[in-house]
Amino acid sequence: MENSRFIKACRGEPVDKTPVWFMRQAGRYMRVYRDLKEKHTFLEMCKTPELACEVTLQPLDVLGVDAAIIFADILLPLEPMGTGLEFSAGDGPVIPRPVRDRKAVQKLLPVNAEEQLGFVADAIRLVRREINIPLVGFAGAPFTLCSYMVEGGKSREFKTTKLMMYEATDVWELLMDKVCTMLVDYLKMQVAAGAQALQIFDSWVGCLSPSDYEKYVLPYSKRVFDGLKDVGVPVINFSTGTSTMLDLVQKAGGDVLSFDWRIQMDSARTLLGKEQPVQGNLDPVTLFAPIPVIREGVYDILKRAGGRGHIFNLGHGILQHTPVEHVKAVVEMVHEYQHE
Numbered sequence: 001m002e003n004s005r006f007i008k009a010c011r012g013e014p015v016d017k018t019p020v021w022f023m024r025q026a027g028r029y030m031r032v033y034r035d036l037k038e039k040h041t042f043l044e045m046c047k048t049p050e051l052a053c054e055v056t057l058q059p060l061d062v063l064g065v066d067a068a069i070i071f072a073d074i075l076l077p078l079e080p081m082g083t084g085l086e087f088s089a090g091d092g093p094v095i096p097r098p099v100r101d102r103k104a105v106q107k108l109l110p111v112n113a114e115e116q117l118g119f120v121a122d123a124i125r126l127v128r129r130e131i132n133i134p135l136v137g138f139a140g141a142p143f144t145l146c147s148y149m150v151e152g153g154k155s156r157e158f159k160t161t162k163l164m165m166y167e168a169t170d171v172w173e174l175l176m177d178k179v180c181t182m183l184v185d186y187l188k189m190q191v192a193a194g195a196q197a198l199q200i201f202d203s204w205v206g207c208l209s210p211s212d213y214e215k216y217v218l219p220y221s222k223r224v225f226d227g228l229k230d231v232g233v234p235v236i237n238f239s240t241g242t243s244t245m246l247d248l249v250q251k252a253g254g255d256v257l258s259f260d261w262r263i264q265m266d267s268a269r270t271l272l273g274k275e276q277p278v279q280g281n282l283d284p285v286t287l288f289a290p291i292p293v294i295r296e297g298v299y300d301i302l303k304r305a306g307g308r309g310h311i312f313n314l315g316h317g318i319l320q321h322t323p324v325e326h327v328k329a330v331v332e333m334v335h336e337y338q339h340e
């Protein structure tokens with residue numbers, strides 16, 4: 001597995017072809033997923049290792065990708081922490097008991113990953129038996145996870161979260177501290193079960209100013225990456241909306257930085273240093289465009305990235321209703337591309 005193009009690219013080593021995989025490569029854009037979803041709820045699928053395994057495998061042969069990602073959700077640890085977790089059709093995730101004051105933060109429960117999230121480890125073990133490409137484990141980053149805990153669901157302004165940072169900084173820090181402890185433990189469990197890389201999703205951290213990121217978030221994200229230094233697998237630091245603070249995101253850590261389409265690949269690589277492995281960064285909406293437009297976008301990224309230390313991916317997850325044929329076509333384009 002150390003010889004796979006995905007792991008090699010994570011380490012900045014030369015590869016025969018640029019590796020490619022997609023965030024949310026399993027999911028609603030696929031017929032087989034929607035069929036299974038008729039019979040099971042999303043949480044049932046996450047918590048039943050045989051189902052999670054099945055869904056993880058669904059896209060692999062169809063697309064021909066270079067890595068798999070375990071089917072789970074960043075919000076799963078919220079249940080054992082005591083906030084509750086529901087997925088209501090249409091509204092996305094709902095956290096029934098949001099954490100908004102000191103008392104609520106103090107009441108959060110410590111998580112025993114093996115006992116309470118062991119179904120993720122079991123699913124990882126099942127998937128590993130079935131595939132010969134690397135399997136990526138994952139978790140939410142401290143900010144993105146805490147924002148769900150504080151807001152109680154999706155948010156546009158993140159006002160409640162930001163006001164906790166500003167008005168009750170010690171409460172925010174206690175919350176982030178508890179979440180970091182859980183995350184390091186949970187991610188180590190995934191590696192012990194067989195995950196060959198990890199990705200930390202900071203999907204919403206781009207809502208912050210660079211200064212607030214540096215002050216209220218960076219030290220905690222860094223704690224997670226530092227806590228994973230000895231796990232022996234590459235760790236990907238994923239965020240969106242962070243083009244104007246990639247230097248700070250890089251300081252937090254991670255072997256690979258994954259960012260969105262709001263910056264050109266060559267600008268990012270110049271900023272980060274060419275030794276820094278990177279992942280990304282096609283706009284997921286491009287996948288709805290005609291094939292020639294997609295090809296132009298894919299080639300532009302590959303050319304600007306250069307051949308070394310780049311994993312091709314989208315800047316964010318595959319959207320619902322994306323044509324499967326177009327996703328397949330991207331994999332072929334990436335694998336056919338000849339670097340100069």
Ligand code: CP3
Nearest residue numbers: 023024025026027042069070071072073074092201203317
């Ligand atoms: O990438 C993969 O294929 C692995 C599976 C995966 C899911 N969620 C499955 C899922 C991963 C890596 C995630 C991570 C995740 N979950 C993130 C970070 C990545 C990102 O997209 O920013 C976030 C923010 C969440 C929280 C979450 N879970 C949201 C916002 C939603 C979507 C709500 C909606 O209705 O659109 C979910 C649900 C979810 N997670 C689905 C899937 C396939 C859809 C559930 C369904 O089938 O209805």
